[in-house]
Amino acid sequence: MNILILHGPNLNLLGEREPSVYGTMTLGQLNAKIMAHGKKRKISMRARQSNHEGGLIDILHAHRRWADGIVFNPGAYSHYSYALRDAVSSIAVPTIEVHLSDITQREAFRRVSVVAPACEGQISGKGVNSYLEAVDRLAGMKRKKR
Ligand code: DQA
Numbered sequence: 001m002n003i004l005i006l007h008g009p010n011l012n013l014l015g016e017r018e019p020s021v022y023g024t025m026t027l028g029q030l031n032a033k034i035m036a037h038g039k040k041r042k043i044s045m046r047a048r049q050s051n052h053e054g055g056l057i058d059i060l061h062a063h064r065r066w067a068d069g070i071v072f073n074p075g076a077y078s079h080y081s082y083a084l085r086d087a088v089s090s091i092a093v094p095t096i097e098v099h100l101s102d103i104t105q106r107e108a109f110r111r112v113s114v115v116a117p118a119c120e121g122q123i124s125g126k127g128v129n130s131y132l133e134a135v136d137r138l139a140g141m142k143r144k145k146r
Contacts, residue, residue: 001042003138004067005034005131007049008056008075014100022100023127034071034131041139053077057087064091069138071131073098078113088118094141096134099124 007027010017015026025033031047038045046063050056056074063070070088072095077084088095095118102125103110116122121137123130 005047009051070095071134098130
């Protein structure tokens with residue numbers, strides 16, 4: 001099974017970005033934990049990050065035949081990018097939206113995700129465990145025919 005971990009804008013600055021909200025783990029450290037978790041389950045993992053909406057769309061398209069599942073943190077794009085929502089719908093790869101912080105307990109604009117309806121589910125507010133749970137959920141899904 002192949003799983004793509006995709007991080008959106010500003011997540012490259014994890015560790016120094018608002019540590020009271022997102023913690024002190026860097027993106028490299030976060031990816032290392034997720035990769036180790038997948039490896040234990042014999043899942044082949046790739047991690048990518050982009051600060052650009054079109055860049056994220058290109059990465060989703062490029063992995064549409066490789067990935068059996070996608071763990072996607074679209075960052076602030078979650079709240080307004082219909083293009084990313086369409087990209088997730090277009091590739092038909094089971095995708096779980098994740099957030100480090102609890103988006104239901106922050107500013108009002110974060111409570112809505114326009115990407116989530118195109119996803120199999122959303123996990124938010126569990127830090128690195130949001131990603132690990134998403135990997136487990138995807139691993140439990142039946143492999144789709146490509
Ligand atoms: C985030 C939550 C978003 O609202 C925010 O814009 C981010 C990070 C999270 O992981 O908690 O960039 O996706």
